[in-house]
Amino acid sequence: MKALIIAAGKGTRLRMLAKDRPKPLVRLLGLSLIERVILTARESGINEFVIVIGYLGDKIKEKLGDGRDYKVKIEYVENEEWERGNGVSVLKAKKHFKENFVLLMADHIFDASILKRLKKIDLNENECILVVDKSPQEYIDLGDATKVKTKDGYIQDIGKKIKDYNCIDCGIFFLSPSIFKALEESIEHGDETLSGGIRVLARKGKMKSFDVNDNFWIDIDTVSSYKAAEKILCKRLLKKTDGPVSRYLNRPLSIRISKILVRFNIKPNLISLISFGISFLAFLLFCLGDYLYVATGGILSQISSIVDGCDGEVARLKFQGSKYGAWFDAVLDRYADALIILGMVYGWWSIHSEVCIWIVGFFAMMGSFMNSYTAIKYDEVLLKRRENVRVGRDLRLFLIMVGALLGQIYYTLFVLGVLTNFVSLRRIFLLKKYKEVLNE
């Protein structure tokens, strides 16, 4: 399925951020708005795009090229009359669409799951669908929004100024080519907006509505909506599997770091390696055994734990996530965990020369590994089912920092060994109870 993206307008209200760029090229967390739209659509399985450009269109063309860098195909339609209504822009692309297609706005950011659901619908002949929001969030600017009146799944009226409405236009459409005829009819009658065309279809009973449900979408039209979008995209980086330390300490910090990192061309795997490098430094410092080194090692462990969140965050913010990346990160984490514990043991032993630390260290390492090993299935089955404090890497490295700062390496390893092995054994019994779920 192909998508049409409208990127012709000027977007005067975002001029402050746009500076000398057209609005679709305004950057939001490392990607321009239109890049975000394209990559979101790609995530939902759309690989071919037609973009209608107008105001400063060459800059958009220069930025996106033929789409190769994004692993998609992009064609352009130039609309020199971009100052007319957006219905004219859609109409200019007419010859590119003989089949059903998706229509998107270059400045509307949204969740890929909306498109995934939308694409699955079997469109009746000549019917079209508009995605609408029945309970818009407070960050949606209702004053400027296009209002929609729906009844029984069909649109009855649409417009910025209608009084009787029950939802608002999300700027995401699933259209059959019948839209072009409707636009022609509307423009003939003097209404050059896309809404005009939609109204024509609505009058014929051919315009369906589709509820956005609770999925995220936002029209980035003002500085305040830009800031709201930034905030929401960052909030979406929190994971259900985040443990308590991650939630309240690591994430708030790592997201701040990620917001800086996305500005540069740093690949997520490099961030994983940097986090590992910090752990390796901690390992070396721990090996030295003296309090100051050990305390610094503890702090570095915690820093590596924070940085460890950034690879995934940057990957998600820039649509660079991959299964290999997630796996590579996990493997490096296991090595980092093992080295940190080895460093702690060696350092303590080199000073106290008591061999019992090695046994305690062995159990701590065993438990740490098992803690991660059992987490995969545990998160899959149980975190969906019930609220729980998840004992994981965030907590382990935090404990190590606290223990190191207190100069209590021996007890830290002891607590770590008991805690992690206890949690792993508990998971074995918990998952046994839920084994029917596991086999589903």
Added chain:
Amino acid sequence: MKALIIAAGKGTRLRMLAKDRPKPLVRLLGLSLIERVILTARESGINEFVIVIGYLGDKIKEKLGDGRDYKVKIEYVENEEWERGNGVSVLKAKKHFKENFVLLMADHIFDASILKRLKKIDLNENECILVVDKSPQEYIDLGDATKVKTKDGYIQDIGKKIKDYNCIDCGIFFLSPSIFKALEESIEHGDETLSGGIRVLARKGKMKSFDVNDNFWIDIDTVSSYKAAEKILCKRLLKKTDGPVSRYLNRPLSIRISKILVRFNIKPNLISLISFGISFLAFLLFCLGDYLYVATGGILSQISSIVDGCDGEVARLKFQGSKYGAWFDAVLDRYADALIILGMVYGWWSIHSEVCIWIVGFFAMMGSFMNSYTAIKYDEVLLKRRENVRVGRDLRLFLIMVGALLGQIYYTLFVLGVLTNFVSLRRIFLLKKYKEVLNE
């Protein structure tokens, strides 16, 4: 979808094995033939069964009950005229089938994937399908087999004695209720076999054929086919992910043990625990440090490695496999691995008092864990793609036995550490090359 199972006949040629039981209750690797048929069908998603019983039918009824023990629903149809042809048995079940259904023989063992593929077919009105084998294996008794002549996917003739044939009847059918009318017609003309009914449909151009391809099936009619089935079912226990030691040493032994274990009511998870128990014993013996203890510990490690194969084998042979079971086994294995290495280190240290063994042990433990941790993705992606010697638990525990017998704990741990960490790092790079596959 429902299945009809024909279990009315006497099966005189298998009398030697049947003794006082009806043939469907002859046991093969821990399950009676009819239990195998039911559980295979269940694996393909069929949960309702109608069984036609005749000769010693009460014994079958007593064994299977209402199917609750197998998590399926079973109804019975009694055919007192079981000495007549098998077409009569099928006809007796007529009132139970108003929709398409699967017809199976109580003495035909086969691969669930045949039914999975078969069930997906959209049957045309009044058409039926017979699964046929175009290149039967040498263990199929061609003399007694029902021969089939097919052309362009349709059956033209069928019978035990036809001369012109190109494949043979596998005894697996996908039928519409039209079969009952065909059987009535055939019986009226004096042919009481199921083949008679099929011939009637074939003449009307309503009988399709479906190639079994290379999937396993066998008609257990004689002692030699019984033995062939046993052999094949055991051979299918070998896994693609088996390493070299597993393939050539552990599996041949563990399958022999499993063949005994299946006769008893021992759950696979208990076998996992027994294997862990043996490893724990090995750990204790290693801790003692003296050569004789260590050597025995080494042998016990290898024995636990062999027994570790049995849980999965018994599970697969008795359709008791579960995701939880596989996971539980893997988690116990990781604990066993860690304890065995800890025991080796502690035992060696208690005699030599050189702390370097602890560091070597740490690396060996780290590598062993990573070897297992990286194996999941590695097996998923790469073992499908190319032949390779897989370094895994089988090889690790074998090395440990050899090292222990040679009294070389230190070097064993050293080699183990180098080998397992090398393999894990290699997998990181290998998988990076195949990351596109991983992301599929």
